[in-house]
Amino acid sequence: MILRTPPPKKQRAEPILHESPSPQVASEGRLVIYEDNPLAAPPPESPHQPSDHLLCTYQCRQMVKADFIDALSNAEKQIRDYQSKLEILNENLSKAEVERKKFRDQFLYAEQELAAAKGREQMLHDQLLKEVNDSQERFKKQLETNNELKGKLQNELNLRKKAESSAASAEEKAADIEGKLTQFSQSIEREKKQLQNELSQLKGESKLSISRISADLERTEFRANSAEKESELLKEQLEDLKKQLNECLNQKSEVEKKMSSFTFQEVTSSESSILIKHLQEELRNYESEVREARKLKSSHEDIELLKAKLLEEKGRRERAESELSKLQEQQICLSNLEKELSLWKLIMKDIPGVSCPEDIPVKFATLQKEVIASTMKIGETNARLKQIEVGLDAAQLAKQNAEAEAALDKEKAEILKSEVKRIELMLSMVTEERNKLSNAINELKRHKNEEAGDEVASGTVVQELESSLAKKESCIKELERSLHEQKEINDRQHNEIKMLHDRLNNEARRIKSLDRETDRLRSEISLLESKLGHGDYSASNTKVLRMVNTLAVDNEAKQTIEALQTELQKTKEKLQALEELKSQSGDTGKLVDSYISEKITKLKEQIATLEKREERYKTVFADRISVFRRACCELFGYKANDYTAQPEISHQVDIFVRKLNSIPAFTANLTVESFNRRTLS
């Protein structure tokens, strides 16, 4: 081992003296006389050399005594000096011991502090480990909760999708059924209206026919009455004629009597013969007239009967025809209604839980309730989903926070590790210093044993110790300051990070809520646009009208006009017949004239109304036919007036339109022909 404090240099004169007293002191007052003897050079090594070598005379003895006494006194002085020095050294030693004790206490204190630091470090390490374990456990738990939440979310999403799909299918079904129901209800209403219109028309027609029949009946009655009256008149005429004839016969018989009486007188004059001839001629004329009257009367009666029969037959035929047409229409309507009924029944069979039409609104109400319930469920699932999403977001945030905390804890652990390393370094430094101190203490001890106390060396050692202590204290203080500052910085940074995290979380939540709202609004907008584009409408505010195909309307008007025209013709014929009858009946019809005139006025009024109706229908027909012609022109691009007069066009119409049923082919042919004509011309 290398000694720090070199052993003191050995002086030639003094070391022996220095060393000599000690052996003297050690030995029992043995006097050793110095001789300049090389053998005595290593006296310390052999202090017990025999005194047999030493020889002196009396003078020498006295001199030696004096010298010895001087030397003794000097030695005593030196001893005193040495004692004083020793005392000083002892004091110094005690001081050094005190200082050593101090240093030792300080060393122990440092050791204690080191142990405490180690303990603290261990505690911190344990705490860190605990925190890391806790954070890992928390992280694991949060991961588990996150996974559970994810699983729940997926389940909820699946449920939601299923519910949405079921709701969508139910809605579609309900919408389809609604649409069908509305269509059917509309068609039912339309058909009801049509049937009601037809019914009213039929009622009107039946009333008209009844009135016609009653009018016909009245006419026939009137005719019958008139015929009866005529027959009575004719009978009266006949009776008159008979009476006249009888009178003529009586006159003839009288004249014959007279003539017979006159024959006796034989005064026959030509005048009487002429008179007789005249009378005979008149008789004959009267007979012929009577015969003619009878013939006329019979013929007239026959004609009347035939006319009446003809009219009746015509009326019956018309009625039969109209009723046949009505029957056909009714049969068509009936077949249509039966088809629709069968369709409804099929649809009702398709709809589950519906056995009769009355069940349809109930079923519809149940379906609506189901739709409402499903929408409510969808809303609830949406709310739950949103809650789960919020929870998931919170879990993710917590996870992020935990991750951040774990990172922070890792950083802390690393910082603590670095601190531990630093402390270990410090510890190594301190141990080194301790070793130094222990070496110094050993050296001090050595110094103490050798009675050598180099004040400078101990002082330097003490100073070195003090300086090293001061340095260590300053280092410790600096380290503590830096630790404190770093702790403060870390705390500040932690707080800032926490604040930023909170702000970030709030902003993220706001952004997510806004995203959800935008998605909801976009879905609503898309739904509304789809409904708008689809053509949905509210029946309470809106009705749908369609531009009519004017052809059917014109046909109906034509038919009504034709029917009215035939009626008009019939009434005109009847009126003519009545007028003829009136002219034929002559004087005897005076009684009937009033009745006939009333009837005639009524008929004229009817004719006027019918004519007005005819004119109205004609104007309507003219308007509609013009619209129809315009539509035809717009559609096909051609205008044809009186096409039937042109044989070519009528031929083309027969071929393309009637046989092939293709109007575009007809128009194409017309364009090609017109083009050819123009190019050729």
Next chain:
Amino acid sequence: MASRTVAKDIITLRGSAAIVSEFFGYAANSILYNRGVYPEESFAKVKKYGLPMLLTQDEENEIVGKEWLEAGKLQRVVMVIMSKATKEVLERWNFSIETDSDVVEKGVSREKSDREIMREIQAIMRQIASSITYLPCLDEPCVFDVLAYTDTDVPVPFTWIESDPKLIANPQMVKLHSFDTKIHKVDTLVSYKNDEWDEQ
């Protein structure tokens, strides 16, 4: 054109109704020509809205009467293209109308540049012409119908009857541009039946 003060670009209810009614006529003709419902020979070229428009050979092409527009009772005009054989609805050209109720009730007028209205209508006409690029081909002979969505209190003239809306099931929809006279706003939308090729 009806009463419009060109100098100050003031538009009255009657003028706006005339513009919208005229637009429906030209749009219907354009649709019939572009979709090939009627042959090309049926149409004649005229200049309108700064574009060459095709019209059928007739003086009047009024589809919807102005009375409904002036009364603010007309909500929508729909042109339906159907298969002639099966009567299946293939396309629906939907023109939605929003009327300013203040103008109808109080008779006030609005201000808008005539040129701007024509520009907006021109854009719609261009879109109708370009619709053949994405609409499915009409290979079979077709016919058309005109539907009018009106208020329930409107009396039905003899040239119109009540009808069902003739909807398409699961249609594809394309929204076109709209134009606004400040009194009547017309939105255009075409919905068409999904083509089998597209579904594949």
